[in-house]
Amino acid sequence: MNNNLGKAQEVEKSLVEAGKDENTKNQAEKKESDRQKVDDLVKRSNRCIISVSSAFPWNIFPNTIEVEESRITIITRQLLSSQSHSVEIKDISNVFIESSILFATLQIVSRTFIKNNIKINYLHKGKASKVKMIIEGLRTFDSNDIDTSTYEVEELLNKLGELHTNRSSEPDLAP
Numbered sequence: 001m002n003n004n005l006g007k008a009q010e011v012e013k014s015l016v017e018a019g020k021d022e023n024t025k026n027q028a029e030k031k032e033s034d035r036q037k038v039d040d041l042v043k044r045s046n047r048c049i050i051s052v053s054s055a056f057p058w059n060i061f062p063n064t065i066e067v068e069e070s071r072i073t074i075i076t077r078q079l080l081s082s083q084s085h086s087v088e089i090k091d092i093s094n095v096f097i098e099s100s101i102l103f104a105t106l107q108i109v110s111r112t113f114i115k116n117n118i119k120i121n122y123l124h125k126g127k128a129s130k131v132k133m134i135i136e137g138l139r140t141f142d143s144n145d146i147d148t149s150t151y152e153v154e155e156l157l158n159k160l161g162e163l164h165t166n167r168s169s170e171p172d173l174a175p
Helices: 002-045 125-143 153-168
Strands: 048-053 064-068 071-077 082-088 092-099 103-110 117-124
Touching: 048 117, 048 125, 048 153, 064 125, 092 125, 103 125, 117 125, 125 153
Parallel strands: none
Antiparallel strands: 048 064, 064 071, 071 082, 092 103, 103 117
């Protein structure tokens, strides 16, 4: 009887140790998974795709729009201060360009910003069009759950350009 009790205790002890080993293994896997997620987020969120500022003589304190892979940041400047506002790419509902003879105004409509839209005036028309193309492409990639962090910035710009070219060449189905 003592023999059976000893074997049962050994089995229980080995099960407890196996459980501890499994728990340690799960914690290590979770820690590594979290570390990889953080590395991916850092890699993806800190890469600036394009940065454009409004033209100087017409705007004494130039405003800037910085487009990163997962968000845009608009920096507005005044005499002695500046304000920075970020909008996640997934929260952008539309991007408009209003063009004049020399310059363009880029308007970004956000689902989350209280004022609902952000305007950046006095941008060069070509740069404004490029920013719009990049934002729309990133929105498309985000809505299709495409991880862009595997691309170098130049390669990503080329893919966004290809996407824009393919979309522009599609026939208009509206009556």
